[in-house]
Amino acid sequence: MSSLEPSRRDTRLDPYIDQYADRTGSMTVSAVRALFAVANRPEVVSLAGGMPNIADLPLADLGASFDQLIQTKGVQAMQYGSGQGELFMREKIVEVMAEEAITANPDDVVITCGSQQALDLVTRIFIDPGDVILAEAPSYVGAMGTFNAYQAQIHHVEMDEDGLLPDALRQAVVALRAAGKAVKFLYTIPNFNNPTGITQPLERRREVLAVARELGVLVVEDNPYGLLTIEGEPIDAMRSMDPEVIYLGSFSKTFAPGFRVGWVLAPHAVRERLTIAQEAAVLSPPVFSQFAIANYLDNFDWRGQIATFRSMYQARRDAMLDGLSAHMPTGTTWTSPNGGFFVWVTLPEGLDSQALLPRAVNERVAYVPGTAFYADGFGSRNMRLSYCFPTPERIYEGTRRLGKAIADELEMHATFGLDTGEHRHTDRNLGPAPDVS
Amino acid sequence: MSSLEPSRRDTRLDPYIDQYADRTGSMTVSAVRALFAVANRPEVVSLAGGMPNIADLPLADLGASFDQLIQTKGVQAMQYGSGQGELFMREKIVEVMAEEAITANPDDVVITCGSQQALDLVTRIFIDPGDVILAEAPSYVGAMGTFNAYQAQIHHVEMDEDGLLPDALRQAVVALRAAGKAVKFLYTIPNFNNPTGITQPLERRREVLAVARELGVLVVEDNPYGLLTIEGEPIDAMRSMDPEVIYLGSFSKTFAPGFRVGWVLAPHAVRERLTIAQEAAVLSPPVFSQFAIANYLDNFDWRGQIATFRSMYQARRDAMLDGLSAHMPTGTTWTSPNGGFFVWVTLPEGLDSQALLPRAVNERVAYVPGTAFYADGFGSRNMRLSYCFPTPERIYEGTRRLGKAIADELEMHATFGLDTGEHRHTDRNLGPAPDVS
Structure with missing residues (x-):
């Protein structure tokens, strides 16, 4: 996993370091959490998080119904x-x-x-x-x-x-x-x-x-x-x-x-x-x-609410797939989900999604590097993009920024001829059928 | 602990028995949970649970304030x-x-x-x-x-x-x-x-x-x-x-x-x-x-609400201490808490709080046997009584029923001369000062 290990300095300063259970050896700050700080800046289009968009919930009616709930069943509910x-x-x-x-x-x-x-x-x-x-x-x-x-x-x-x-x-x-x-x-x-x-x-x-x-x-x-x-x-x-x-x-x-x-x-x-x-x-x-x-x-009509969520996410997914088609450099592939929150991108050979992240954030777009989703170090050529939270316009703009970051990285590789041998792990991604976009 | 071990029959019927983690060996149904079924019968005065009495909370105002909360901050709160x-x-x-x-x-x-x-x-x-x-x-x-x-x-x-x-x-x-x-x-x-x-x-x-x-x-x-x-x-x-x-x-x-x-x-x-x-x-x-x-x-005036809770629990504690003074047979001792929810009773020598429980439930009163609170089998002469939930009148009546159950058990012991040697463990209860009532 692409976890950020506690630094050696921090570890030495922790007076309880000899007291912890063995299981804490694997407890490191997750890549996802470390990303939140960056992705939360308003100018960044975050395609990193997995937060559902719940703005469509009927807040006024919900408020009134909570009032009723407390007044009629408050003593049991609390x-x-x-x-x-x-x-x-x-x-x-x-x-x-x-x-x-x-x-x-x-x-x-x-x-x-x-x-x-x-x-x-x-x-x-x-x-x-x-x-x-x-x-x-x-x-x-x-x-x-x-x-x-x-x-x-x-x-x-x-x-x-x-x-x-x-x-x-x-x-x-x-x-x-x-x-x-x-x-x-x-x-x-x-x-x-x-x-x-x-x-x-x-x-x-x-x-x-x-x-x-x-x-x-x-x-x-x-x-x-x-x-x-x-x-x-x-x-x-x-x-x-x-x-x-x-x-x-x-x-x-x-x-x-x-x-x-x-x-x-x-x-x-x-x-x-x-x-x-x-x-x-x-x-x-x-x-x-x-x-x-x-x-x-x-x-409430919860089935109707789910139908509302489905159309709302459909528009976001479509914005992402349209954006990817429009902006991804040749050699980039991605999945086309029929639901859920995520698209999985495979970068052109030679690119590394963790190495690319600072450049992407500089272009004001964030994602989760693929290595976070493997326990064994694979996934360096992949990234997870989520379409659940930003508006369709922002999602589309996010893919444009991401496309630029990837293109710039490719150009740098072409110019400086970086060794791609270190990315041999990535031939495992999605096994026999890497191109599933 | 006085846990109820899963019966041998249940264990043999569990097709996953060889799959569980070692730590599940200690996962047994707690005495407290097993008691709930009994104590929840309305005719039983339960001095067993630890549920706070929250009936005094201002439900109408709370309901209105939840309505406001959802309407103004619902999207973040959910x-x-x-x-x-x-x-x-x-x-x-x-x-x-x-x-x-x-x-x-x-x-x-x-x-x-x-x-x-x-x-x-x-x-x-x-x-x-x-x-x-x-x-x-x-x-x-x-x-x-x-x-x-x-x-x-x-x-x-x-x-x-x-x-x-x-x-x-x-x-x-x-x-x-x-x-x-x-x-x-x-x-x-x-x-x-x-x-x-x-x-x-x-x-x-x-x-x-x-x-x-x-x-x-x-x-x-x-x-x-x-x-x-x-x-x-x-x-x-x-x-x-x-x-x-x-x-x-x-x-x-x-x-x-x-x-x-x-x-x-x-x-x-x-x-x-x-x-x-x-x-x-x-x-x-x-x-x-x-x-x-x-x-x-x-x-809300949460400090004022705590003051309300304090007087409410004081009345309940007093009902319990008054009831114990009035109804406990000689040789029974108990603690006098200045807060919290519980009184700890030490039975006359020779009595066992687990053995007593069926008789107590028959008298329509419930408590938690002391062994639940020891990891090592001690506590058989003790019981925990809680005064947090029932009304003062019910608490007082509960101590009367408990006093009768203890007195009947003592009489049976006097009549049949049960061996008290098996209760030697209980000399540890509260160590040097058993009588702290």
């Missing part, structure tokens, strides 16, 4: 709650999951403080130091931060333009087991993968599940963006085809992230452990937030 | 936030801590999902499996659940009626280190300790801190109840005397627990690690909750 999460919230979540063909029992749902905490709890109950978690190559930087915090070994599985390669999954599991490793689960984002935007078609999901079942590997399906499908309907969730799949969901993208309400749907025995782990972690997940979200789902 | 917590919230927290003589910088505060999560993060960054955490004998069941989840070894330090014994602390550290153990920190609740209600006077705090400093042991001060002091003013926090103390605070008792907002104040280097751990755990602590609480602190 009290401690269940460690597993409130039953009414779990029932609503079962309704939401039905939109992606999932049949579930509210008793098998555990509410979490955002789906980030769902990752934390699943990792906590399954991972001993050194255990292997399989993940797409590339995968979500925040999930890998959690996996590292529990000293997991992250092993990437190759993708093509349809997502995870079933044969690569099989080979990885067989090879890792032969090496004596405990492969605990596959972590996958089948819809609009973060960072690539790639989606697994239905048939590919079946194939991946078949391999996982055959080899006895648990599947953890992370699905924050599924309902934000732009064209057509969401593809059935993997969990809808296999009740053994552990499924992570969230209201952060379909409603609002500030309430920090996500969930895990898990087989009953696993759910039991997750609840106990949750009680030790936070006693109860945010209670008022659960009342607030259930209140929203009960009294 | 968005992702900072991993460390919002600056405005950390500034308000510094103001709240000043009430207990603490001088701090908002930059050294990390917001957590309730102070339970503060415990989780502190344990996460300091504890490797087998490391020792020192805690009062007895100590908070929820903290021990967290410590167990990280495979810490909990070592209890004796108390008297003024809290932790400095000499016992010194002896424990020396002996544990001589045995090759890594003693990572002392966890202490100096105000109205949960479960005993005992408070360390100022001089005792100084003595404990002196020993900790001399031996280089970190102190983690957990202070959820300090501002709920009944007579007189809160005693200065340990953190106010030593900036190296890691301090845990919470709005759960001074405002409302449903927002799940607590915090850690820590030395700068430690704060840095906590923030990184927090990002891996939940990305950002509940954002809307922080806006809601800051809004409350800005627009």
